[in-house]
Amino acid sequence: MSAALLPTYADVLAARARIAAHATRTPVLRSRTLDALVGAELRFKCENLQRAGAFKFRGACNAVWSLDAATAAAGVVTHSSGNHGAALALAARTRGIPAHVVVPDNAVRAKLAAIEAYGARVHPCEPTLAARERNAERVRLETGATLVHPYTDPAVIAGQGTAALELVEDGGPLDVLVTPVGGGGLVSGSALAAHGLDPRIEVIGAEPTGADDAARSLEGGVRVQGLVPDTVCDGLRGLIGEVNFQLMRAERVRVLTVPDDETLHAMRLMMERLKLVVEPSSAIAFAAVLRYRDLFRGRRVGLVVSGGNIDLGALFPAA
Amino acid sequence: MSAALLPTYADVLAARARIAAHATRTPVLRSRTLDALVGAELRFKCENLQRAGAFKFRGACNAVWSLDAATAAAGVVTHSSGNHGAALALAARTRGIPAHVVVPDNAVRAKLAAIEAYGARVHPCEPTLAARERNAERVRLETGATLVHPYTDPAVIAGQGTAALELVEDGGPLDVLVTPVGGGGLVSGSALAAHGLDPRIEVIGAEPTGADDAARSLEGGVRVQGLVPDTVCDGLRGLIGEVNFQLMRAERVRVLTVPDDETLHAMRLMMERLKLVVEPSSAIAFAAVLRYRDLFRGRRVGLVVSGGNIDLGALFPAA
Secondary structure (H helix, E strand, O other): OOHHHOOOHHHHHHHHHHHOOOOOOOOEEOOHHHHHHHOOEEEEEEHHHOHHHEOHHHHHHHHHHHOOHHHHHOOEEEEOOOHHHHHHHHHHHHHOOOEEEEEEOOOOHHHHHHHHHOOOEEEEEOOOHHHHHHHHHHHHHHHOOEEOOOOOOHHHHHHHOHHHHHHHHHHOOOOEEEEEOOOOHHHHHHHHHHHHHOOOOEEEEEEEHHHOHHHHHHHHOOOOOOOOOOOOOHHHOOOOOHHHHHHHHHOOOEEEEEOHHHHHHHHHHHHHHOOEOOOHHHHHHHHHHHHOHHHOOOOEEEEEEOEOOOOHHHOOOOO | OOHHHOOOHHHHHHHHHHHOOOOOOOOEEOOHHHHHHHOOEEEEEEHHHOHHHEOHHHHHHHHHHHOOHHHHHOOEEEEOOOHHHHHHHHHHHHHOOOEEEEEEOOOOHHHHHHHHHOOOEEEEEOOOHHHHHHHHHHHHHHHOOEEOOOOOOHHHHHHHOHHHHHHHHHHOOOOEEEEEOOOOHHHHHHHHHHHHHOOOOEEEEEEEHHHOHHHHHHHHOOOOOOOOOOOOOHHHOOOOOHHHHHHHHHOOOEEEEEOHHHHHHHHHHHHHHOOEOOOHHHHHHHHHHHHOHHHHOOOEEEEEEOEOOOOHHHOOOOO
């Protein structure tokens, strides 16, 4: 992809206008206790309270409403470990068009149920990127649906950036912005948004040590491929896309890695102190702040709490 | 207590001004999925996101900041199964005065830890109302501290009503308002607030079937005493006070009872769909809406999500 096709800050602003009627303006929460624990001013942008339970609705909604009417009528298709699938299903419903979601057969049950509840057709496949892409292509050819890639689609990236805009508007100026990194759609969109507002904001991605392709790619200057992710963060098992890698480099994104046990500790702390249900893939941003707290001390830190879709069956086995 | 000592709507408005600098203006959340489930327009006032994790901070804060300087200097004392104790401890800290909290020795561990973390002195006692009152009186005589009763203190009742004010201001007009009923501080303060704004709002209290003294008291016209509560809703084990009973009658509050298993189901649904950590004593309001949904169909329903202080050790045994 040429640099000319990279989304820009203007695309983030356009996305905001396009999704305003559909997406929830989620609250920004603060906690004096967590501020004291870190020694920083933390602002949590609660995208776990977004429709379909994750920031992914922003990007999916922007992609769906960017299509012309004739193209939209044939529907949309994607492959997703869950949150993007549910988001696209719901976004398609807001426009009254069909959605097809190719899902790895080891995906979190609650996420599958959500996709079906939003009226999309689910296509299970093997849990490899190759199988997912192959199946999505097959559905695309059969139905004429438009592929909405979960993190390389420029409209998706621009849409994901809108959460960071609201975080600054509602929570005040930031010194640092921290988001999780999976495929890189959120962190790259957030970097476009943050730097559009204020080029001095440092943008940091938090990545599982067991899926650290973004950290290695930035370090080596070449995008790492073929890494097999091993992490409880089911939303962060995707490898970063080329467009995301380019944007991360252009926007000087720094990536910090966090072991899963620290992410689970942060998740519990967020449930105890913020009273929010968050998924591990979402808690990792706060886990990074705890792990590397010297980097954040005394600073105004925004965190995108990216989603809250955990399988509560594991927490309430009897219910 | 004579009727002249009952708090009024004016007291709720005064409380709002008094606590504005200290209490969080918590968000009002909506969920299309839960609306569809009930067939009503639900607005959830998230007091689980209040400071100290419950609406109780509002009443405690109003009581603490209502004291004159000389009285305040000797501190405050209360007895509480937990949330009011933590709230009073934190409220006292906002004014820099001592707090003493008499706590039943079977109270939820997380709530005890919170009280101590806010700098209050904890005085454990037997889990009976008589023992709690006796111990609080002893501390009061020894220290000169002012007793702030968890639900009969008029300043506490007025403070609790401020959540309902914000719920209507931020969430729009209501047909019905539902809150949990324990001692009756929240439901009576909320009724004052709601009827001050609009006398047509129906105010409903939700009470565990195993602690249904409010329902029985209203039905019989005489306040039931001596009932031994049996419910998982640890915040609703108190029996309603005389002033609360008078206010509930004057404001035509209706009480609906809910079995614990339905409250736990509602709690799980709120965690799944609203992504909020709520305690059972808080989920009971939504449980009542689900149980008696014919009463609510087609109406604009406000619910006070009263607190989120659950012992996560039970959910995360390994962490």
